[in-house]
Amino acid sequence: MTILIFLLLAALTVGCAIAMVAQRNPLYSAIALIGVFLGMAGIYVTLAAPFIAAIQVIVYAGAIMVLVVFVIMLLNVEEEVRRPIRLRYLIPLGVFLAALLFAETAFIIYFIETSAYNPPPATQSNVGLTASVGTGLFTKYLLPFEITSLLILMAIVGAITLARRVPALEVGGRRMQAATTESEKPSAAD
Amino acid sequence: MDLSNPYIQAALQFLAIFITFNVVLMIVAYTVLAERRILGFIQGRLGPNRVGPGGVLQPFADLLKFIFKEEIVPDKSTRFVYFLAPLIAVTAAMMTLIVYPFGPRVTLPYFGQVELVIARFDIALLYVLAVTSIGVYGIALAGWASNSKYSLMGGLRSSAQMISYELSLGLSLVGVILMSGTLDLYEIVEQQSGWYGFKWNIFPQFIGFVVYLTSAIAETNRVPFDLPEAETELVAGFHTEYSALKFALFFMAEYINMFTVSVLATTLFLGGWNVPGLALLFSPGSIPFAVFSVIGFFVKVFFFLFLYIWLRGTLPRFRFDQLMSFGWKFLLPVALLNVVLTATLVWLGVL
Numbered sequence: 224m225t226i227l228i229f230l231l232l233a234a235l236t237v238g239c240a241i242a243m244v245a246q247r248n249p250l251y252s253a254i255a256l257i258g259v260f261l262g263m264a265g266i267y268v269t270l271a272a273p274f275i276a277a278i279q280v281i282v283y284a285g286a287i288m289v290l291v292v293f294v295i296m297l298l299n300v301e302e303e304v305r306r307p308i309r310l311r312y313l314i315p316l317g318v319f320l321a322a323l324l325f326a327e328t329a330f331i332i333y334f335i336e337t338s339a340y341n342p343p344p345a346t347q348s349n350v351g352l353t354a355s356v357g358t359g360l361f362t363k364y365l366l367p368f369e370i371t372s373l374l375i376l377m378a379i380v381g382a383i384t385l386a387r388r389v390p391a392l393e394v395g396g397r398r399m400q401a402a403t404t405e406s407e408k409p410s411a412a413d
Numbered sequence: 414m415d416l417s418n419p420y421i422q423a424a425l426q427f428l429a430i431f432i433t434f435n436v437v438l439m440i441v442a443y444t445v446l447a448e449r450r451i452l453g454f455i456q457g458r459l460g461p462n463r464v465g466p467g468g469v470l471q472p473f474a475d476l477l478k479f480i481f482k483e484e485i486v487p488d489k490s491t492r493f494v495y496f497l498a499p500l501i502a503v504t505a506a507m508m509t510l511i512v513y514p515f516g517p518r519v520t521l522p523y524f525g526q527v528e529l530v531i532a533r534f535d536i537a538l539l540y541v542l543a544v545t546s547i548g549v550y551g552i553a554l555a556g557w558a559s560n561s562k563y564s565l566m567g568g569l570r571s572s573a574q575m576i577s578y579e580l581s582l583g584l585s586l587v588g589v590i591l592m593s594g595t596l597d598l599y600e601i602v603e604q605q606s607g608w609y610g611f612k613w614n615i616f617p618q619f620i621g622f623v624v625y626l627t628s629a630i631a632e633t634n635r636v637p638f639d640l641p642e643a644e645t646e647l648v649a650g651f652h653t654e655y656s657a658l659k660f661a662l663f664f665m666a667e668y669i670n671m672f673t674v675s676v677l678a679t680t681l682f683l684g685g686w687n688v689p690g691l692a693l694l695f696s697p698g699s700i701p702f703a704v705f706s707v708i709g710f711f712v713k714v715f716f717f718l719f720l721y722i723w724l725r726g727t728l729p730r731f732r733f734d735q736l737m738s739f740g741w742k743f744l745l746p747v748a749l750l751n752v753v754l755t756a757t758l759v760w761l762g763v764l
Contacts, residue, residue: 251494281543
């Protein structure tokens with residue numbers, strides 16, 4: 224039963240991931256990405272990590288992707304036109320890197336399956352519960368947590384700085400730029 | 414029949430979910446009728462009273478009409494998304510229904526001790542927030558896929574509004590979570606029992622309650638926050654291009670959302686199924702105790718539904734800039750203040 228649910232969720236996740244890359248309409252890609260997040264949240268639930276699953280849906284599917292969809296809708300992004308691939312020599316490199324990734328994953332799975340260490344079954348531990356996640360986050364992993372939030376804060380400040388309009392200098396209630404252009408005009412006429 | 418068999422348990426669970434969905438759909442249908450009758454009363458007219466005695470069969474007449482209407486799909490719409498959007502809206506609205514506890518522990522013959530909740534798990538409250546946050550897509554995508562300027566404006570407005578008010582909504586719940594120390598809705602309700610109703614969270618969390626109620630009305634796109642479907646400006650907003658049963662699905666989703674938001678308010682702030690003084694009359698765990706508790710629960714929920722209708726008959730609509738500045742510059746700081754205040758009091762051991 225568990226394996227059936229896992230296969231279902233995995234199929235959803237992988238299928239949506241492929242659709243996300245393959246789609247040329249940006250909004251379809253965004254919807255597929257939401258599907259990926261939902262599928263991954265389902266997998267987290269089967270791994271006895273309900274808190275992570277809920278946060279995954281709230282933060283990624285519910286907040287970030289809503290903004291992405293919002294921007295796509297607002298800007299009315301056109302469908303991508305298929306262009307000739309200019310960096311043709313990178314294709315074999317991409318295939319090689321994908322193969323490397325698969326080999327790495329296979330090696331890790333093989334390593335875990337054959338290792339002597341036997342963790343307790345996930346259903347018996349309370350690792351994924353809210354209380355244990357909170358306790359861990361604010362005691363043992365406080366420093367990484369704080370550093371991450373600092374990083375995110377920097378990103379927010381950076382984004383605001385980039386998006387902000389530069390205010391014109393004000394001198395005596397009049398705009399500096401307007402004043403200089405006006406004073407220059409008569410002199411040019413002279 | 415062995416009740417501990419997982420397959421039988423799953424079957425019972427499915428049965429319970431099926432019954433819940435149907436009961437809630439009936440409640441929703443009659444909320445619509447109640448809304449029309451009460452609005453009629455407020456506006457000094459009768460409202461629908463022709464189908465059946467006093468109009469009680471009106472919801473079924475409406476449903477038949479929705480089914481037999483012609484379905485018009487706009488020519489240049491994005492087909493797949495156009496059909497997907499109402500499904501997302503209804504599914505997201507219905508999915509939250511399973512986590513709400515609607516009654517106390519009761520000892521039933523043959524079943525033994527039963528908790529009157531369909532699914533009880535550690536993160537019930539987060540689950541509710543997660544699923545409702547998915548509901549935004551139904552509206553946003555409907556607006557985009559219809560390929561009409563009114564729909565698009567409605568969809569954009571509603572996603573902007575829902576993102577803005579989701580923040581205050583979530584923060585207003587934090588106060589309750591801080592006080593009860595759990596996300597399990599059943600336990601939150603149980604902690605509010607006793608003291609003849611003075612243990613309800615509405616008393617220590619009054620600010621949170623008001624913020625929750627306001628942002629919940631905005632989240633469900635109801636008057637006075639119904640900017641996404643402002644008739645005078647946008648025809649019907651995001652569902653302008655939807656007809657027949659697909660429109661009915663959006664309509665249903667809106668009223669289910671109203672219902673779930675009322676249930677959440679009851680559960681978190683008004684003590685859920687706790688009825689003050691009921692333990693004096695019946696012993697907890699007996700069947701009459703459970704019956705009256707469930708009735709008490711629904712009375713509270715219907716009070717909130719009535720409040721929604723009352724507001725619709727009373728208040729005019731906000732302007733969009735007013736809506737945004739109210740959400741970001743007033744509601745959010747108040748919610749944050751409430752969180753800080755509650756956290757301090759809990760830390761000092763007062764609450």
